[in-house]
Amino acid sequence: MKPYRYERAEDISGAISALADEPEGAFLGGGTNIVDLMKLGVSTPDVLVDVRRLMSDDIEETEDGGVRIGAAVPNSDLAADPTIRTRYPALSEALLSGASGQLRNMATTGGNFLQRTRCVYFQDTTTPCNKREPGSGCSALDGYNKNHAILGSSEHCVATHPSDMAVAMAALDAFVVTHGPNGERRIPIEELHRLPGDEPERDTILEHGELITAVELPPMGFSSNSKYRKVRERASYAFALVSVAAAMDVEDGVVRDVRVALGGVAHKPWRATKVEEALRGEPVSEENFRAAAEIELSEAEPLSENAYKVPLARNVMVRTLSDLSGEGR
């Protein structure tokens, strides 16, 4: 491991200035991802600025009826919070389906968004990887790519974003609040993560030294009718092959409104807007769900080993939507 300096910032502005002159510095949340990557030689920060203590670890209801989550809230607390469990069950389920109890106790809400891909080549410094070393090539394109992206990838990178939580956040229209050298921003989750394009080294639109301080969930009348389903190869402690977060507002057998996001299929939590458009105002039926899912997936570009993800994503979407609509078999 490369030697590094550890600092603890006192407040938000201190944290931001601590990284201002440190182009190779990084924030430290729960450390469950970045420390692993440092041991592997993938991340090589000169300085780690510990921000866990200076950010809020509260979950508060906001005036407009939404919820504001401090960036330091541990994943396990967020999952267990009664408001979240009743009003945003998909978020609670997503968190609980990730990692392990110990990891969730350490992992922070802010850090979870910014965890890096689990692409095996990204984590192996002896192999080419455009994300780790821009211009070196992408080993996954014709390599071991069964866990990789089917949507929105580029020839430069076909990695997926591994977070379960972020998929639920995408379906719930979350906003990420940040403080950075250029002030405060409120970023729709949709815009936080990028597609790889020709800059796969950039996972998000955040600037260097920009700190996530909170997440806001707007009020959504039907978010209590939401679910997260995750397909993985063993019963626990594995990343998603494909996952889906969805929320649905149904009245008299018609879809009034719906939110769908997919995990494990793209470089970012994939908001399935085509599914949503196709279903709004339509009667609930398994056929409609299937047709809508197929529209979204018609743009899929599976790789040598991950073509199964296309029908898998369809099947798990149909099932989740059927379940939410009360049409579950």
Next chain:
Amino acid sequence: MKAESAPTRERPKILPSNPGKIGESRPRADGVPKVRGEFEYSSDLRVDGMLWGATLRSPHPHANIWSIDTAEAEDMPGVYSVLTHEDVPGRKVYGMEVPDQPVLAWEHVRYEGEPIAVVAADHPETARRALEKIAVDYEILDPITDPAEALREDTPKLHLSGNVLKEVHIKHGDVEATADVVVSGEYEVGMQDQAFLGPESGMAVPDGRGGVDLFISTQWLHIDRDQIAESLDLPPEDVRLTLSGVGGAFGGREDLSMQIHSCMLALDAGRPVKMMYNREESFYGHVHRHPCKMEYEHGADREGNLVYVKARLVFDGGAYASSSNAVCLNAGTFACGPYDVPNARIDSYMLYTNNPPCGAMRGFGAVQVCFAHETQMDKLANKLGMNPVELRLKNAMKPGDKFPFGQTVPEPAPVAEILERVENMPMPEEEEIIGRDLRRLPGGVSNVTRGEGVKRGVGYAVGYKNIGFSAGFDDYSTASIALSVEDGEPIIYVHTAAAEVGQGGVTLQAQISRTELGVENVAVLPADTRIGSAGSTSASRQSYVTGGAVKMACEAVRGKVFERVREEFGDEFGGELSMEDGSVLAGNRRIVALAELLENGGIEETVVYRHKPTYPLDENGQGDAHFQFAFAAHRAVVEVDEELGLVRVVEIATAQDVGKIMNPQSLEGQIQGGVAQGLGLALLEEIQMKDGKVQNASFTDYLLPTILDMPPVRMEVLELADPDSPYGLKGVGEPPTISSTPAIVAALRDATGRELNRVPVKPEQLAGIEGEPIRRAPQPGSRGPVADDLGSEA
């Protein structure tokens, strides 16, 4: 051994609080310390002034080495020793059966991860950085990664001896026999890892007189010692090994890993050197289960009587020999399964490739063929319209039949009985799907089904395997028993070189000694090379062979005790002498307490125990190759989510003949652990290879079953004594792994109707959603454009 050469503290003698007698459940002596984190594993070894060793490994699976430049690494502060092949004092290669593996590579590397140089430094990080300073000039060669390609005449040879490491041909009866009903198939087993939880580690301590002490986790101290001594060019007595805490083995510690390297570094630096692999390095540091492709043809008459079996087995041995020869032989001998097969033709090939070396793993060749022969039996039953258990019962081998390799099936061979038992065990209740706890649905807490698309299936399999070393190998163990008096109480010291790798051998040795000598206090001394070899803790053999040695040594001690009794008390006792509760009895009468009898000196006996001899196979693959066989049958009940391909194994039922239950709790542990490993092979565990490179050298990417994936195991255990073995016992460690895999896959076929000819089975195969790739892969490393004919399909 000098005191200062010992690590941290005197190793405590392991005193099982109450070892009980054989047949009783006793917690393992190492159990509580392991659970409390107090057990000293070899990775915990530490001594003042020790250095840390590290290994430079080849990033290429196949390359010529033109030069190795270590100058810069040697100049680094904190670096004490940098060694290459030039520094190997003795034999530059090692290997248990065929010494073909370089201690440190020269001229060629033949697999990814092959060691090239080793470094000792004052800190692990210094050592790691020194490795980065070693310059190796490689000429990268195309790797040979497909055994079928390695077999072809025109393929370049990886070793002077050619690419065929071993072939075994078994001809039994009429090899041209034909039959009315024929089924055939091609089957494949992926590369499984032993995945022991304690990575390779140990510490070498120079004795200051040219010799070395090595504290090491291994399966066989003496074969390690002999190979180390050869390569260090030292007499064996100058290389002393002591077993350190072992965190699992499963065959993966039979070959050397860092043993010679750490000793070379310690002798060169004149300081103790510790080496410890991390998880990633561990994947390169030990052999794996052989991947195998198998072509089978079974012929039967219309009533379902087997007429012949033809099989062609092609194993990927990887870059070096390890124990591949024996695996090739074993697989050949067990290729037909535990059935009475009148005619057979088996061709078993073991190939060298540029994949990681493969070798011993629980089941040792029997696992691969069992998957194939059991799938074939199901296919045959299907074609005949017969119940698959009935077909198996009809063909089950019996004592007196001939194995395809010519040996007579010995008593007991309860194949039909264990099959009937698993068939008759109660079925797990079929729980209403609606309202079920999520953990009892496929996908578990991942919340993927409420029961939609879930189907149940049931499958059966039976398997068998030899116990111990076969085909003429001189298989023995050594034990020393010392009976003495301490603080007015008799105590037994048991000393063997048998490696406790987690199987419960230490507790068993104590139980045997206590049973034989009727003495409460038993201390099992650390296993080391001060005593003769115990052979390997593998092939399910230690309870038999070392258990036999301990029993025999106890009998020798008892003989001496009785001699003393007769010397002191004459020989008119009106009853047979026995030892019980620390005394010598005649009938029910107490003659003398051992504390008194042994006041002026204890008794110590050392014996060597051998089982009956075995013989190599002749050119037709015939011979009395094995001395004991163990049988198990499994029934699996599964539930499959047909749309998502997720599986819940509902229950495994098993019946196994163990001859004699020595420790019920240990036995249960062996059966459950073996089933877990079989389940892993059926559903999850595979080392993914691409162009000779391991793609998933971590436990995030190599998926082991967790406790949530493990079903309850319903077991029935038979105790049909083997007349030749100590207490009639049979080895128990491997059979649970052998037929659990095919039983699970049979159940998956029953649920889904799919063929499933390869393990591990993937979700997409089960759901029938493998799909077609669309994105064209550009050449490796290129940033070239994507092919423009991207179709669309959902």
